[in-house]
Amino acid sequence: MTVRNLLFIMFDQLRADHLGCYGHPYLRTPNFDALAKRGVRFTRSFVQSGVCGPSRMSSYTGRYVSSHGATWNRVPLPIDEVTLGEYLRTGGLGLDLIGKSHVTSDRHGARRLHLDEDGDLGRSLMEGSFRLIDRYDGHHAEPLGGYAESLRRRGYDSADPWTDYVIAAETPDGRVVSGWQMRNVNLPARVREEDSETAYTTDEAIHYLRERGDTPWALHLSYVKPHWPYLAPSPYHKRYRRDQCLPVKRHPAELQQAHPVLKAYRAQEECANFMRDEVIDRVRPAYQGLIAQLDDHLGRLWEELDRLGRWKDTIIVLTSDHGDYLGDHWLGEKELFHDTIQRVPYILYDPSDQAQATRGKVFDHWVEAVDTVPTLLDALGLPLPQHRLEGRSLLGWTRDKPAASEGWRTAVFSELDYAYRQARLLLGRRPDACHAWMVRTADWKYVHWQGYRPQLFNLRDDPDEFFDLGEEPAHDDVRSAMQARLLQWFGDLRHRTSVTLPEVEQGTHRYKEAGVFYGVW
């Protein structure tokens, strides 16, 4: 069957190791796992940044962070960056959004070009070319948004029902407390499960699918969970006990001679708190509960695809924008370069007949977030703008074409810009000198920091990344080799984006036709 529809499902802050199919020993995720059985699952999928905004912009543009330039959450996506939505629109299809995009509008860029931000084009570009069914970013109060309105319609009487119900809980003695405070996330959210963010988002998706019927569609279904605030609605808040959570990955060696930037991160409030067992003990079960809830709602979505007969013509990508430390490596939140953060689930369901032979297969080849755009364009038969795209289509894997996977990558790359973080202030650095780049191969992880020594981990001997060899003289050769890889990566970025490759081909060695005859005797 020809691919006609596109469903790009993103979870926010979902660790790869927190799904059943990725090996969690207790957390049951039958619906995630069901998609992996229908499609293919990549065990080595990595994001381009451990921060929502830049990671997503790589997923949406098919370009690395150093190329698209939206290096952190508050950094606008430059107006000259082309996203999946724009490519699809050019191809006659729009990309609809339900949930989170984290696009920050480039208002400087728009003003500079006198672009009418309220016109059709302006509004589209300011949203990264998503067509908003209901954008909902979910990590701060959006009291005027569709979700808040829906909650009020359902009887939650509040100007800001998110703060008062969705991320609020009640103590046994009747006090209303906030889910922002992690001490409270053992309690259930005040919102009913069927009115929670995950339920609402799924309801919207189901409504969307029904409405579109047989008309081709493209949907970015972007859940805001299991991202903080970690409060889960009942009964998910108590679905898992602490002893059903993964052991905390941390080692005293990590605190001795820690890299200066990591030391600064650990001085930030969220990390200082996540070093404490009581915090980990309270948050991890709630985090697992939120994932269990997501899994149940995925089940609803799969059923709807069944009912509508959409499995036959819909390509599905399911992934996450990064992980969550939850106390691993003596850290909280995300951003840094451990696999806990950088490695994410990546499941690709390809409905085509050519993909029959690979259903349920598991690949350990390296996948990056930048692969999503070329994969989806490829599936819809749209041209791949290779002068911009830095990823590669994954259909060679689902369709078992050896040629498509020839010369496949042997390393993945990720980046961080911590200019906006307290860590920068603690380190006394200028805001233009806080960038870092990671190279990860099967055996090694190398992190190159502006102004600081590198980090290096031997992943064969030390898969948990406890022992930083960044200054070990014995590993000079490895560091040089990893630097050479990073240098090659920088060179291979798409620097020339204002002409297409066919245009260059057509213009090669043609100066005489333009009436120019230099060097003639």
Added chain:
Amino acid sequence: MTVRNLLFIMFDQLRADHLGCYGHPYLRTPNFDALAKRGVRFTRSFVQSGVCGPSRMSSYTGRYVSSHGATWNRVPLPIDEVTLGEYLRTGGLGLDLIGKSHVTSDRHGARRLHLDEDGDLGRSLMEGSFRLIDRYDGHHAEPLGGYAESLRRRGYDSADPWTDYVIAAETPDGRVVSGWQMRNVNLPARVREEDSETAYTTDEAIHYLRERGDTPWALHLSYVKPHWPYLAPSPYHKRYRRDQCLPVKRHPAELQQAHPVLKAYRAQEECANFMRDEVIDRVRPAYQGLIAQLDDHLGRLWEELDRLGRWKDTIIVLTSDHGDYLGDHWLGEKELFHDTIQRVPYILYDPSDQAQATRGKVFDHWVEAVDTVPTLLDALGLPLPQHRLEGRSLLGWTRDKPAASEGWRTAVFSELDYAYRQARLLLGRRPDACHAWMVRTADWKYVHWQGYRPQLFNLRDDPDEFFDLGEEPAHDDVRSAMQARLLQWFGDLRHRTSVTLPEVEQGTHRYKEAGVFYGVW
């Protein structure tokens, strides 16, 4: 005196070693030298590319080629790139253009943003924000341009007087021959000297200066010479004899085990021709004649500045976009990484009283083309957009401020994209894999090629760059060190251009004020 006016003089394809003040033993350039005596002269000034278009775009944007993306002549300057003209306009002044800019318009970018190319903004952006007094690129017939029109008014009866007179000559037996053919450049051009390109351009500049009077102005005066076609008008065509030209810098070692890309370049027509002595013998005197002519016209310009009293309030940058091989290194034309091409004159005249102490000084500190924009903005007291600019103001040197030159660079960087060249076809490479980067320090030159071994030259022992140590095992450590420098350079490029540095400062560690409270216990 406050700097009120800006004169940015560019020559096209002018080698640094072809000026008196830069040490040419025969070629007299008293007017170039006079500016050096009034201002400061930099002996180690390098361009960001040995090709007109990308080099100029670095001069106009203050950014390296990998950042602005106009990697070769036909590659449009992306519409999101901000040039000196736009910075000046924001500061209340426009940048006028007389002569060559080599800006290629980003029509894809304009169409994508529905920008009216015929509106004020569109027309400006399509010209790199220059205000055209008379754009004249000079390396192909422009029969409808101002220069052709002026020639017709002066009696050159032709639809294309450039082809018929400016780059044509007459043989002793009365045949009209073309200056495109280098065999003819011992003959004088058919155009009268006072009607030549250099005279015309100078006339226009003088007219401009008179017209502006005491109103502040900013002018890019951009001569198209001594760029090919090499035909000089009488008497300059015979001003210099062959034995008054520089010796040819070439060594048989360069042809043995030549780097693959250089080998491919040498198979191109212009290089194959410049390997022959008869070509060198004929072209070099003409090239020197064109420079002698430029010098005489600079004298006219200086006199006009005297007459108008403009030395007191005008900052002047005088430089070139790259050199010309003229047979050095068994090569013709330009593009590659020898100093012959990459090193250019750079003279900076600062009218301010603070610059009195440095008049006539010569500096051997490293200057790059990207320094021009910050220098000129600094001189006019305009803000430096540090989130975009990759160069540094040179006023610390003219004004003798040690703080301004603290941590001054110890290497320069240049780039090449040969995707449009026959060399690519000869090498059978894809058009997205033809980029190279040069790192040059006082002691070493290192060139990093996509897909090929590097080049390395020991400039202490081999200042003429004859002996390529790119594969010498003994120099592994040097190559590693140079790679590390290149890696640092890539990291330090301005990847984040959609927010200013003050905006980042203001937004640092402020999430709680935005109603976000992650990581709180």
